[in-house]
Amino acid sequence: MCGIVGAIAQRNVSQILLEGLSRLEYRGYDSAGICTIDKNELNCIKTTGKVKNLKEAVKEKGCLGTIGIAHTRWATHGVPSEVNAHPHICENLALVHNGIIENFAELKEQLIALGYNFKSQTDTEVLVCLIHHHLQSSDNLLQAFKAALNEVKGSFGLALIDKNDSNTLYAARSGSPLIIGLGIGENFIASDTLALLPVTRRFIYLEENEIAVITTESVNVYDLDGNKIEKTAVESDLDTESISKGRYRHYMQKEIFEQPQSLQNTLLGRLRGDDISTETIVGSDENSFKDIEAIQIVACGTSYHAGLVGRYWLEELTGIPTNVEIASEYRYRKAVVRKNSLFITISQSGETADTLASLRLSKEQNYSKSLCICNVNGSSLVRESDFTLFTKAGAEIGVASTKAFTTQLLSLLILALILGKQKGTISAEQNHEIMENIRKLPNLSQEFLECDSQISKLAEEFSGKHHCLFLGRGVMFPIALEGALKLKEISYIHAEGYAAGELKHGPIALIDKEMPVVVVAPDNSLMDKLISNVEEVRARGALLYIFISKDAHIKQDEQTRKLALPDCPEILQPILFTIPLQLLAYHCAVINGTDVDQPRNLAKSVTVE
């Protein structure tokens, strides 16, 4: 979702800004723009569509300057168009903005009454005019910036320049992430560290309601009352390798195939014999969760599906009652919070607006502790939670979550073991067996990836369909939901996940020859029940795609396509059976010719409500 890059240097910054925007493309956007200060004039260029269009326009028109800001926009207020694209300009000021100004309509009316004219439909143009308005009665731009921000309601990550001062870049954040990259004799800002990796690895994270005043030599940070705040720089451990496609055609494909390595990284340095080191959960010790009597998990999308799987493990291994809820629902519900409850958020990005709002709400509720399972160090969720369990998936660029999901699942299993140990609910033998199985996971995931060519053949027949059902039972039900989500979001084939036993309560009416049914059928304790459900579907003429453990028996006929998968321990089945579903979605999307890494209308990190 929208991306920001800004730079101040002693060299021309336009290539740094454009490269930064290219690195933010994965977040999803529909238009882009850049503005530098050249000879005391604002030089602003905007285009719709991809960043490559902006690059061509910059090449044609020229864009010089040692200070500048740039943006990729994912439309919220107003259609995707050049006029609505950022930066927005008011006289001497240019502004880019991530987030939503909720009271923009009333501010716009006030500004119109004061004589301001608006070209766009955006809330951002209102904000830049508001800053300009305050500048008329302020001593300097910092004062005007603060005054305007004190008037707005909503969320923002902002970068601001003034053509009358090419030595200062301004930035501010509230609810939308922003980082400052530190160079030598040059400094940068961005909404995501990935944008700046070619120019620096040292970052300062802006916190809520902070404003930064940045020159080539200095970075000063203030709160909205003007008090100076001391900040510490941190070194990023992300490598530039992680953001190239390497030999793969798409990031999503690369990230699916990286899973053996990312699962290995989730385990790295954490397993000590049959123990898991206490450092695995940052901020915790061996007693942190002893008194926990209830768990509430909150997340969105794929991360929510991980939570649904986690509930099975947490309840089985710890005996702690566990609830799982979609963040956008949780935050507007009056939840009953039990004594000694742990609040868990799950998020790849750590910036998802609804998940973050739920965490903030949980602090006003009666939870005793908060823990996040997250992939991004320094993200808002990490900084605002009591404890963090890092998934260590590495940078995930493809919009559809793949390796982030399987490492979230492994992290949840690790969490269940840690809690089970602290609560004394898990026997030494059970713990030993699970630890042994966990160690096999990276190799087993490699074996599961070997079904790739078979799945690409299945996809040839499958990709022509318009609708599809995914069925699973027990802990494989959330995996069916995830398989359906993956397929619909990147191939645009309508897909729904169902608990197989629920089918006869309504959805079975949909079954006919045109409705393929994917059955996630590992050999486990619910296999017989699942087979009965499969027979009900078969009897109604459905075309069946059964993803099944290789030694498990299933009736074969011309209606059935069987994909035999390696045997694996039951506890690992949700993680491993996800892999063929990801591959099915990937190959269908490639055949259907969709934009696999940046599917239409989607954003990687959903930082607005």
Ligand code: F6R
């Ligand atoms: C789907 C997908 C989304 C995200 C969701 C939450 O493939 O990626 O459903 O899982 O937007 O994002 P995070 O995990 O960053 O909070």
